[in-house]
Every structure is written in structure tokens, then in C-alpha cells.
Amino acid sequence: MGARTRISATALAVATLTSCAAADHRPRAQTTPGDQGSLSMSVALGDLPLLHDGDQAVATGTVHTEPGRPPRFCAPAPVLGTDTNPCRFGVPITGIDPEGLPTPVTLRGTWRGNTLEVSTREPNPPTAPDTDISVPCPTPTAGWKPGNDADTKQLHDYVHSHPEDFRPLRVGWPNGFPTTTTTEAAARVPQVMVVEVAHGDPADVRKALEPLYQGNLCVIPAAADSLSIADQQHVRDVTEKAIEPFMADPTTGIYATTTADKLTVDLVVLTPDLAARFTTLPLALITLHPWLHPA
Structure with a gap:
């Protein structure tokens, strides 16, 4: 893969909020995570999945x-066990x-x-898989090594000690997730640790990781519009605090949030009136995901 040239709106927004380690030479404005600036203005209300009366x-x-x-x-x-509604x-x-x-x-x-x-x-839409188990690397000439019990501790320690250089590790299953009921057969299904490099040469990174992990490795450049572990943490620092008062207000209909490259907010419906209340949020770092949405 060639040099990464695309810059996402999320990456630009994070760049205005944080400054990273010296090894990261991307320009960043000197603002603090609490300084949201005019981030909300970078997402027009018309770009949101608004539901108007009569839609x-x-x-x-x-x-x-x-x-x-x-x-x-x-x-x-999710319904709490103590919830009577x-x-x-x-x-x-x-x-x-x-x-x-x-x-x-x-x-x-x-x-x-x-x-x-x-x-x-x-008809109900197809259910999307909860986890990405794909392996974005070609199969080695000799095939993937069988087994899925290699010790990953040193690999995890290395990646998390360089959060500005990596995306979170994930597990890939090139032959599919084990479905056999035989323990011995399941233990031989190949597993691959997928390492996405946000900053650095993947070939050099692979050389550094191979002594730390004896199992299958897939080391690739991270997508240009994706965030490192460090930048994902910056997104959490800014968005989770900002969304707290809205989650505490039952009139917003927010029932869940998840964070990765952005904070995804699951809510019942996004009306124009509700969206107007959300303009105080750093919307460039947030995906509003209404359950009832425009058809």
C-alpha cells in the first residue's frame, strides 16, 4: 500500500483537539481535550439522519x-432487571x-x-456480524500455522506501549471461527493476530513483533481515515464527558453508546428539535445513530 494521503473529518477533528508524541509529526493545534472549539459547526444539521414530521x-x-x-x-x-417499563x-x-x-x-x-x-x-434486514474476523493479508506460501493458543501477552504489551503507532489489535480467523465440537479439532483452527500500523513501516514493525509472538501475524498499514489507539482515547476523553448530561436526560431517547474512531450514540429518533439541542456537542467526533430513521 502506498503512502496515506486521505485525511478524514474525524482525523482532522482529533488533530484540533490533541497533541501526540514527538514521533508523530502530523500538525496538531495546541488545544486541550476540553476545548471543543467549533467542532459542531463542521457537521451541518442537514447531514444528520433527521426525521421531520410527515417523513x-x-x-x-x-x-x-x-x-x-x-x-x-x-x-x-438494554432493559435493566429493575426497570418496570x-x-x-x-x-x-x-x-x-x-x-x-x-x-x-x-x-x-x-x-x-x-x-x-x-x-x-x-422483511427484516440481514443481521450484521458483531465482530470482524477477516484477515486482510494473503495466505503464506506454506499456509497459516494451525492453532490458536499462542501467548499474546508480549504482543499486546508492545502495542499498548506505543499507542500512537497502532490501532487496537484484533483476531482474524482465515478459515472461519471454530465451529467444530471436538476440542482437539477446534484447537487446530488457525488464528491470526491482525496488527494495523498507524505510524511507521509495517515491514519494520513486523520484524520487531515476530520475536514477541509465535503465532500467525498479519501486519498492515492502517486505513488513512482510521485513528490510532491514542487518538481513540482522545475521542473518548472529549465525547464521553460531553454526552453525559444528554444520557442522563430521558427526553433525548439515548439508550447506548460505543466508542472507537468516533462515539456512536444510539437513540430512538432524531428530530430537528433534538438535533438543535445536540449542537453543543463535538459532532465531528460523534455518529448519531437513530433507531427509527428516514426510510
Whole structure:
């Protein structure tokens, strides 16, 4: 892979927030993680998945009914064992008989008056894999070494002692994740540690890592628009504190967050009024992921 020339909006935003180790020669403004500056302005509200009154909308979830109340369409939010409301994160629905609907179900309709007026039931979308197990390296001439029990401690220690140079390690399974029920056979399924190099020469990095790890290695340049472990930490430092008051406010409908190169915020629906409240956030570092979204 040639020299990386593309710079993502996320990388630019992080560059305005942090300064990294001396080995990282990318220009960065001298601001602190708490100085959000005008980051929110770099993401126009029109670029967000807003749901306006009268728009067509679609989502996949479950339908909850209670006697004397309109049925509710529920987002796949975690439910605490002590929560007495099984559909705290959802919206009222009309236009469909809730009896006999499968779980989950995909419904499409018109968003009007904070209610989904259902017009059609659609096939559920395919479930995306939770984990990337691909191996982005060619198979060695002699094939991948069998086995998946090599000690990774030294490899992890090295990578995490150079957080500005690497992305988080991940495990790849070139022949697929072990599915055999025989313990001995499962232990022979090849596993590959995928090492993404954010800064440095992958060939030199591989030479440094080979004495530390006896298993299969795949060492590649990180994608140009991806962030190192250090930069991911900077994203967490800025965004998690900023989102806290919104998560504590039940009117936002936020039910989960995850952080990698950006903070992904899962929420029920993103209306223009709610988006206007979010303009105080560093939106260049955040992905707003509404469950009920424009069709």
C-alpha cells in the first residue's frame, strides 16, 4: 500500500483537539481535550439522519402492548432487571394489528405527531456480524500455522506501549471461527493476530513483533481515515464527558453508546428539535445513530 494521503473529518477533528508524541509529526493545534472549539459547526444539521414530521420512517424492533394503552414499537435497548417499563425506549404506533407480529419485526410508516403511522410490514434486514474476523493479508506460501493458543501477552504489551503507532489489535480467523465440537479439532483452527500500523513501516514493525509472538501475524498499514489507539482515547476523553448530561436526560431517547474512531450514540429518533439541542456537542467526533430513521 502506498503512502496515506486521505485525511478524514474525524482525523482532522482529533488533530484540533490533541497533541501526540514527538514521533508523530502530523500538525496538531495546541488545544486541550476540553476545548471543543467549533467542532459542531463542521457537521451541518442537514447531514444528520433527521426525521421531520410527515417523513417516511422505518425501524426493526418489537411491539409491546398493554391493556388500555396504544401499542408501542420498541427499540433494541438494554432493559435493566429493575426497570418496570419494558419499552422505555420506543414510540407509539397506529395502523397495524399488533397481535401475531413476529419478534423482531420491521415496520415502515409516516412519522407524525411523535407517532409512527404504520403503512407496511417489511422483511427484516440481514443481521450484521458483531465482530470482524477477516484477515486482510494473503495466505503464506506454506499456509497459516494451525492453532490458536499462542501467548499474546508480549504482543499486546508492545502495542499498548506505543499507542500512537497502532490501532487496537484484533483476531482474524482465515478459515472461519471454530465451529467444530471436538476440542482437539477446534484447537487446530488457525488464528491470526491482525496488527494495523498507524505510524511507521509495517515491514519494520513486523520484524520487531515476530520475536514477541509465535503465532500467525498479519501486519498492515492502517486505513488513512482510521485513528490510532491514542487518538481513540482522545475521542473518548472529549465525547464521553460531553454526552453525559444528554444520557442522563430521558427526553433525548439515548439508550447506548460505543466508542472507537468516533462515539456512536444510539437513540430512538432524531428530530430537528433534538438535533438543535445536540449542537453543543463535538459532532465531528460523534455518529448519531437513530433507531427509527428516514426510510
